Amino acid sequence: MPIPSALVARFFQLILNKQFAEAERELERLKQKMHKTEWNRGYFRALYGMLLVRRANNGDSYAFFSKLDVGDKEGLQRFRREFLDHVKNRLHGDFDRGFFSAWSDFTRVVSRMDIVNVNNVQPKNTTMEKEANKTSGEKNQATIEEFLE
DSSP states (O other), X not given: XXXXXXXXXXXXXXXXXXXXXXXXXXXXXXXXXSOSOHHHHHHHHHHHHHHHHHHHOSOOTTSHHHHOOTTOHHHHHHHHHHHHHHHHOTTSOHHHHHHHHHHHXXXXXXXXXXXXXXXXXXXXXXXXXXXXXXXXXXXXXXXXXXXXX
């Protein structure tokens, strides 16, 4: 029985939105639907690792999530091609190919989603930030930034 792609996509969405309790329930549903194979064990371990790293959110410079920019669609495609190369590589065992397949699926699903802030990085020059930077005497005056927008 193949792994249900709808459940996997939902899991990815939940971990990106930091809904960890629901993501754990979804992961348990996935585990129950998987057959006991090495490939599925690698796939599941990758999903579980994604959940753990995303939940920890300790700025670990070695974690893939800390380096991931989900707004960079071209970068996601490059990562996906790299993961798929590992999946196709017959020198890897079934566990490894399942593991890389999960990451390939993650990059595929995320590249199709419209997500801006996965790592809590605030975009520069937001409207609220501009208002906060104004002093009380300048509230009626336009700025160059507002004019150029």
